[in-house]
Amino acid sequence: MPRFLLKNKNFITPRFLSTILNQTQFNSPRSCLISHPIKPRFLHSSAHPSEINSRKFLFLGLRADHTMASQSNQPQSIHDFTVQDVKGNDVNLGIYKGKVLLIVNVASQCGLTTSNYTELAQLYEKYKNQGLEILAFPCNQFGSQEPGTNEEIQQFACTRFKAEYPIFDKVEVNGSNTAPIYKYLKSAKGSLFGDNIKWNFAKFLVDKEGNVVDRYAPTTSPLSIEKDIKKFLEKA
Incomplete structure (x- = not known):
């Protein structure tokens, strides 16, 4: 130079x-x-x-x-991301503008599976017509408790727990191969014990503008955050 x-x-x-x-x-x-x-x-x-x-x-x-x-070049909200569904099709999350989102990393063989899937289905049934969407991202990083294929994961959730909300492609939520959407979620809302996801069924609440507004531990039950969901659903 x-x-x-x-x-x-x-x-x-x-x-x-x-x-x-x-x-x-x-x-x-x-x-x-x-x-x-x-x-x-x-x-x-x-x-x-x-x-x-x-x-x-x-x-x-x-x-x-x-x-x-x-x-x-930096994403400004969740709506700036494109992810893949269980069939490998691209899904632009911009389609959820105006919706309140609950984003969860799920697993089929976890001790938290039954309670979380049951309560997620209850929440979705109660609030789906008011603007709630639940986005489930399977992840096999915690105790290898999501080993199945995308098809097996979808069949398990939909058949056993009547999950009507979208289930996406299996992702990694920690480490060098962390999915971009999870990099954004963790950077937008850190944890008291570090940014990394600690286990299956960690939850992120996203408002209608695509901003991450809260984060919940894996052991936090979906029904216990109903009041927070209602608060953001009622906001104009």
């Missing part, structure tokens, strides 16, 4: 700045900003105000463009 010595007691004249920009090959406006962060306030005082302003706006524009591009 080329280096330039500043002349005239660390002041850069408009002509010298122009020479630098013309002689240096930049891959993009952002690489220009990052590689050569020359700030317009160092312009020589003899420069015409219009020349100073034009360069000032150039650099401010490039910096703003870089910042906005970085921010636009």
Whole structure:
């Protein structure tokens, strides 16, 4: 990367700045900003105000463009994610805008399975017509208690516990292969005992705008958070 010595007691004249920009090959406006962060306030005082302003706006524009591009790459809500259902089809979670979501990592062979699946079905039956959706993500990371195929998991939940809410593709919720949606959930709502999911049936509550508003431990029963669900369902 080329280096330039500043002349005239660390002041850069408009002509010298122009020479630098013309002689240096930049891959993009952002690489220009990052590689050569020359700030317009160092312009020589003899420069015409219009020349100073034009360069000032150039650099401010490039910096703003870089910042906005970085921010636009970050998900702003749950609605920005696309996940796969049990059949491998892409599902854009934007379809749940205006819904209150309860997102749960489920397992079929856990000591918490019967109570959680039973109460989740009760909640869904009671509030599905008022705007509640439950999103179930099977996970086999805790005691290998979700070893089945997607088809087996769906059949188990729907047949034994009458689950009418959507069940998605099996995911990992901790570690290097954590599903993007779970990275977001954990970063949005940490736990007192660390961000990692502790066991099957951890729960995240999401409001109608896609914001993660609460997090519950695996041992927290679905019916015990009914009052929180009602609160966000009633919000306009």
